[in-house]
Amino acid sequence: IWNQKSRNWLVPRFIAWKASIIISNSFATKTMLVKKFYIPGIKIRVLHNGVNIPLNFDYSYKCKKNSSIFRIGFLGRLDTPKGVHVIINAMRYLVNDNIKLVIAGNGVLEGLLKEQANDLENVFFIGRIKKPYSFLSSLDLLIVPSIREPLGNVCLEAGLCKIPVLAANVDGIPE
Secondary structure: OOOOOHHHHHHHHHHHOOOOOEEEOHHHHHOOOOOOHHOOHHHHEOOOOOOOOOOOOOOOOOOOOOOOOOOEEEEEEOOOOOOOHHHHHOOOOOOOEEEEEEEEEEOOHHHHHHEEEEEEOEEEOOOOOOHHHHHHOOOOEEEEEEOOOOOOOHHHHHHOOOEEEEEEEOOOOOO
């Protein structure tokens, strides 16, 4: 729904007309369905996403960190709505050698973002990761600079790892 053009309202409206109930992952998405596609709010129920917790997850686990380096991280798809370009620009103002930005993920903007950060020695790209909780536990701060975000599961996952989150106040993130 987030990338659907308003002029292409026919398909979502038809599906909504046929459905007896529509499940949305956030109130922000429900609002978008009502305002953008004129789907009756009475048909929409909000069921927030959960996070997948590994069976052997250790809630007390904390990665041993080098106390002299403050690790800021981003975890997600490298695409325009995620706002990664914003944190790369922000890193230009952080002249402290002890602050590093680690970007985990891949996507259509990966090449452009690497080019944008090419002259920065405090920005690192590590690609797609297999163990997100290990990555999150290695951070001092997670940044979620999204421009559009239906819910923001990565915020929930960081909370599970007891990692503070600095996130944009957009769409479903405040939920």
